[in-house]
Structures are given as C-alpha cells and as structure tokens.
Amino acid sequence: MSGYRGRARPVEVMHPKVKEQGTMKIFKEGEVLSTYKLDGSKVENRYEVRDLKVGGMSLVYLCFDLEQKRPIVLKTLKEEYREKSYNRFMKEVILWRELPPHRNIVYAEDVIGVQEGKHLEYYLVLEFILGVKGIGSSLRDWITRKKLDLEKILNFSIQFCEGMSFAYERAGIVHLDIKPENILIDRGEVVKITDFGIAKSLLGQSEENFLETTLNVPVSNSFAYTSSGVFVGTIPYSSPEQCLNSKVIDTTSDIYSFGAVIYEMLTGRWLFDVNTALEFLYCHIYEKPRNPRKFNHNVPRFLDSIVMKCLEKDPKKRYPNFRALKEDLLKAYKKVTGEEFIYEIKSEEGLINKLERKVETLSKLSEFEEAARYAEKLLKLDPKNPIGWEAKANGYLTGWGPDCPEDQTECLERALKCYEKCQEYAPDTPGIWYQKGQVLEMMGRYEEAIRCLDKALEEDPKDPWAWYLKGNCLMRLNFLEMALECYDKALEIYPYFYLVWDSKAECLEKLRQEEEAAECKRKSEIFSSEFSDEYGGLPPHF
Known part of the structure; x- marks a missing residue:
C-alpha cells in the first residue's frame, strides 16, 4: 500500500555527486572528499543504513540492525581525516567502550572493523537515542524551541552531573567538549552524554602530551571541531585553561563548560556577546560574564550563584567535581519545586517508556510491522497511549501491521479508527490531522480529507505534503485552479518534490494546457530519476 510519508535522508548539494555500488562520493575539483553510504546499503550485511548526519570530522549513520531488529548508530571518521585522526578516534573508542553502562551516558556497544577496498574501516556501534516528539533529541533542540x-533545567543538570561523575570516577575521563549538542535527551527525558571524541583519560596520562592545542585558532573555524595541532573543543563553551593551552586540565575544566551550558539554558545567550574566536578566547581568559539574573529575572539568586561559581576563572574556586556541583543543584531543585529530586521511575512506568521509545524508533525507521507488534504490547499496559494507537494506525495504513486484513479498504478503515483514538487521548499529537487526511484521501472521501488537511496546515503552513494532498483532493473534485494553487504552494516550499510536479502535470492536462503539462512531466522525471539524491527527491517528514 503506497502513500505513507517516510523520512528522507538529508543530502549535501554543494558538490557534484556520483553513485557507485551503494555509496555516494563527494567531489571537489576532481578530488574525492568523502564517500557516504546511501539509504539501503549495508555494513557487514547486518546494519542497514537509513539516515546520515555529517559532523565536522565524522559520519554518523542511523541504521537498522537486521539481526536484532532494532535501530543503532554507527560512527566513523570522514575519509579525509582517517589518516591523521585515526589514533584519536581509536582513543575515543577505547575510552567509551571501557565505561560500564550508565543511564546518563550513550552506551558504546561495540567497535567493528570492516574491510572496504584496501582499507580497514572502523565503526563505533552506539545506542540510538530518540528525542521527545516535536522537540528533538539534543539539549540544543530544547533551547532553540x-x-x-x-524545574526542567535543574532536572537535566542533575542528570548530567550524575553521568559525568560516573565517567570521571570510573575512568578518569575529562570530556573537553561539553555543549548542548553533546547532551542528548531521550523520549523519557533522560539525559544521555555523548561524543567523547576529544576526551582524554587522566589515568596514566603524562602532562606533556595531555593537550594537543595552540592558541592560533583561525576565526573561520571559531565554532567548529578542529583537528590535532589546533584548538581542541568548542570555543563558546571552553574553559580559560583550554584557551591558555594549559598542560594540566582536569574535571574543573568541564565544570566551567557546563556552567556555560546552564547559563545558556537560563538566558538563551552565550556567556559573551562577541562574534569572533579571538574575542571569545580573550573573554574566557579575562572577562567576567554578566550574571544570568541580568537577562532573566526569574533566575533565583541561589541558582545564579551556583552558575557563577562554575564560571570562576581560577579552577580552584570552582566546584572540585560534578558530585559537589550536583549536591548544590539538588538543594536548588528542592527550593524551586518543593520536592526531592527522584532518580528512578516506577517499574511499570519505566516499561511503558521503554516500549514507547521502541515503537517510535521502529516507526522512524519505517519498520512498521515490528512497530505495530510492540504497539500491541504497549496498549495492553496503557490502553490510552497515543503512541501505541498511532503506530497501530501506521501498520494498517502501510499494510504491514501484524493483523492487517487483505482488503485495502478495511485496512484504511482500521487505520482511521486508530488515528482517531490517538487524537482522542492526545489531541495535540503532531501530524495526526495530516495522517487522517491522507487516509481519507486514499479512501476517496475528498471533502473530509480537505477539512483534515486544512487543520494540518493550520498547525504547519509550510508542510509541502499537506499542500500536495490537498491539491490532489481538489483535483479529484474537479476544482482544478484551486488544485494548482496548492501544488504551487508545495513547490514553493520544496521545489524538487517530484510527486507534486507529476500531479501538477495531470491537472494542467485536464485544463488542456499541454505545453505547461509537458514541462512539469519533464521536471518530475528529473527529480525522480536515479540521480534524485542530487536534488533531494522527496521532502523530509516535517
């Protein structure tokens, strides 16, 4: 059954691309910059690639583990950095793998070596973290939105301190790149610290070779990861001792960096209102940041004092470790909420959260049959759970649910009822109006579909899928001019949407505008061809 709106893989469009045996090569002036795996390609015939994120030095693949039927993440170095940064990457692997599992640290499950041509390529296998729906998976998403x-700031801060205390006390790890992007928040609002990419183990580490930095930081690289011989860290969150290229750096450096993160959570601002790397370096070393209360009068004085203590220039005046910081944050939490902070959740609630995360991650990977099976387990525990009802509906809609009838109309009827259940228990669930409109459009109930799609467009006027389906409904009802307006809206938002070009061609043919229809067909063919990755093909699932 067609029509379900999947998630498109982000693609870069700066350089020419060539597909070759399940990979995409990025060229610049004839030189291969990186080779990316495409959706559907496999690593070790086990991990099927579904999505890609490109970091400063690394490639992060979201994959589906075909053996264990679960989502995982594979991290490896970009091709151009492998030779010079291999040792650093392997240090990350060793540090991460040596840590026992902890609820506040992304778990590094394994490292695998894969023969790719003449080279052995290493991948770090990490647990996949699914964020809260409608927000995202990183602390940066929470700040931006x-x-x-x-209460939430203190909750996340206490959890972060718990994770960092564990990493330091068990393995002597100093992170050195604490920032909102490296603090993930999962579906159950559990903090997960990630990317120990430049972390160093203090155990058995000599001072002379501890930090590979200089103060010669190019302004153009001011807020990015940089490689050996250049500044290590992310400048807006770096401690004065990092900026001074100190040979002795301990956990108090991470305390300063996390102080900068709490500051941003409270104020929505960086520590200093500057624009260049050199200005940031100077301010970190010499300037005292203004108190958070200057920008947010709701910050209590006791919390303001905690943050400013983290940001002392002299490491000896900061909290000596994350456990000491956590104790003060716990006291602040009680003052703000009137309650003690609770670390663990009830076992049944924990199982429900675990099943919710499983269902959502499988749905994200388009594994609708598996998602629907787990949704059944979830609904037995919590019959009013909207995530369960939505996943069950998706199973019927795609025809992959475990109890799908052979009759397509019956599948759609069941999907519609499940979406209505989801909406009954969580009226504000993102995307439900669109999903109902999609089902009604597939059933030929066009007027009802348009009403649902109008609701979806009230929620998100820039959703090209909703404009596309509304156009299709209007065309079927013979409101051709109005349909064209919807198609144009969709293409204004996402000009490479080949399905829209195809429908627009059909609509123009009905209006006997043959030349314009032919041009739309030509564009549809271009954007749906085997090289559609150059243009994006289909818009992402907003």
Whole structure:
C-alpha cells in the first residue's frame, strides 16, 4: 500500500555527486572528499543504513540492525581525516567502550572493523537515542524551541552531573567538549552524554602530551571541531585553561563548560556577546560574564550563584567535581519545586517508556510491522497511549501491521479508527490531522480529507505534503485552479518534490494546457530519476 510519508535522508548539494555500488562520493575539483553510504546499503550485511548526519570530522549513520531488529548508530571518521585522526578516534573508542553502562551516558556497544577496498574501516556501534516528539533529541533542540523552565533545567543538570561523575570516577575521563549538542535527551527525558571524541583519560596520562592545542585558532573555524595541532573543543563553551593551552586540565575544566551550558539554558545567550574566536578566547581568559539574573529575572539568586561559581576563572574556586556541583543543584531543585529530586521511575512506568521509545524508533525507521507488534504490547499496559494507537494506525495504513486484513479498504478503515483514538487521548499529537487526511484521501472521501488537511496546515503552513494532498483532493473534485494553487504552494516550499510536479502535470492536462503539462512531466522525471539524491527527491517528514 503506497502513500505513507517516510523520512528522507538529508543530502549535501554543494558538490557534484556520483553513485557507485551503494555509496555516494563527494567531489571537489576532481578530488574525492568523502564517500557516504546511501539509504539501503549495508555494513557487514547486518546494519542497514537509513539516515546520515555529517559532523565536522565524522559520519554518523542511523541504521537498522537486521539481526536484532532494532535501530543503532554507527560512527566513523570522514575519509579525509582517517589518516591523521585515526589514533584519536581509536582513543575515543577505547575510552567509551571501557565505561560500564550508565543511564546518563550513550552506551558504546561495540567497535567493528570492516574491510572496504584496501582499507580497514572502523565503526563505533552506539545506542540510538530518540528525542521527545516535536522537540528533538539534543539539549540544543530544547533551547532553540524554548521548552525549558527552571524545574526542567535543574532536572537535566542533575542528570548530567550524575553521568559525568560516573565517567570521571570510573575512568578518569575529562570530556573537553561539553555543549548542548553533546547532551542528548531521550523520549523519557533522560539525559544521555555523548561524543567523547576529544576526551582524554587522566589515568596514566603524562602532562606533556595531555593537550594537543595552540592558541592560533583561525576565526573561520571559531565554532567548529578542529583537528590535532589546533584548538581542541568548542570555543563558546571552553574553559580559560583550554584557551591558555594549559598542560594540566582536569574535571574543573568541564565544570566551567557546563556552567556555560546552564547559563545558556537560563538566558538563551552565550556567556559573551562577541562574534569572533579571538574575542571569545580573550573573554574566557579575562572577562567576567554578566550574571544570568541580568537577562532573566526569574533566575533565583541561589541558582545564579551556583552558575557563577562554575564560571570562576581560577579552577580552584570552582566546584572540585560534578558530585559537589550536583549536591548544590539538588538543594536548588528542592527550593524551586518543593520536592526531592527522584532518580528512578516506577517499574511499570519505566516499561511503558521503554516500549514507547521502541515503537517510535521502529516507526522512524519505517519498520512498521515490528512497530505495530510492540504497539500491541504497549496498549495492553496503557490502553490510552497515543503512541501505541498511532503506530497501530501506521501498520494498517502501510499494510504491514501484524493483523492487517487483505482488503485495502478495511485496512484504511482500521487505520482511521486508530488515528482517531490517538487524537482522542492526545489531541495535540503532531501530524495526526495530516495522517487522517491522507487516509481519507486514499479512501476517496475528498471533502473530509480537505477539512483534515486544512487543520494540518493550520498547525504547519509550510508542510509541502499537506499542500500536495490537498491539491490532489481538489483535483479529484474537479476544482482544478484551486488544485494548482496548492501544488504551487508545495513547490514553493520544496521545489524538487517530484510527486507534486507529476500531479501538477495531470491537472494542467485536464485544463488542456499541454505545453505547461509537458514541462512539469519533464521536471518530475528529473527529480525522480536515479540521480534524485542530487536534488533531494522527496521532502523530509516535517
């Protein structure tokens, strides 16, 4: 059954691309910069690639583990950095793998070596973290979407301290790149610290070779990861001792960096209002940041004092470790909420959260049959769970649900009922109006579909899928001019949407505008061809 709106893989469009045996090569002036695996390609015939994120030095693949039927993440170095940064990457692997599992640290499950041509390529196998729906998976997403209040800030901060205390006390790890992007928040709002890419183990490490930095930081690289011989860290969150290229750096450096993160959570601002790397370096070393209360009067004085203590220039005046910082944050939490901070959740609630995360991650990977099976387990524990009902509906809609009838109309009827259940228990669930509109459009109930799609467009006027389906409904009802307006809206948002070009061609043919229809068909063929990755093909699932 067609029509389900999947997630498109982000693609870069700066350089020419060539597909070759399941990979995409990125060229610049004839030189191969990186080789990326495409959706559907496999690593070790076990991990099927579904999505890609490109970091400063690394490639991060979201994969589906075909053996264990679960999502995982594979991390490896970009091709151009492998030779010079291999040792650093392997240090990350060793540090991460040596840590026992902890609820506040992304778990590094394994490292695998894969023969690719003449080279052995290493991948770090990491647990996949699914974020809260409608927000995202990193603390940066929470800050950007302004979803943080004092209780949430303290909650996340306490969890972060717990994870860092464990890493330091068990393995002597100093992170050295603490920032909102490296603090993940999962579906159950559990903090997960990630990317120990430049972390160093203090155990058995001599001072002379501890830090590979200089103060010669190019302004153009001011807020990015940099490689050996250049500044290590992310400048807006770096401690004065990192900026001074100190040979002795301990956990108090991470305390300063996390102080900068708490500051940003409270104020929505960096520590200093500057624009260049050199200005940041100078301010970290010499300037005292303004108190958070200057920008947010709701910050209590006791919390303001905690943050400013983290940001002392002299490491000896900061908290000596994350456990000491956590103790003060726990006291602050009680003052703000009137309650003690609770670390663990009830076993049944924990199982529900675990099943919710499983269902959502499988749905994200388009494993609708598996998602629907777990949704059944979830609904037995929590019959009013909207995530369960949505996953069950997706199973019927795609025809992959475990109890799907052979009759397509019956599948759609069941999908519609499940979406309505989801909406009954969680009226504000993102995307439900679109999903209902999609089902009704497939059933030929066009007027009802348009009403649902109008609701979807009230939620998100820039959703090209909703404009596309509304156009299709209007065309079927013979409102051709209105349909064209919808198609144009969709193409204004995402010009490479080949399905829209195809429908627009059909609509123009009905209006007997043959030349314009032919041009739309030509564009549809271009954007749906085997080289559609150059253009993006289909818009992402907003």
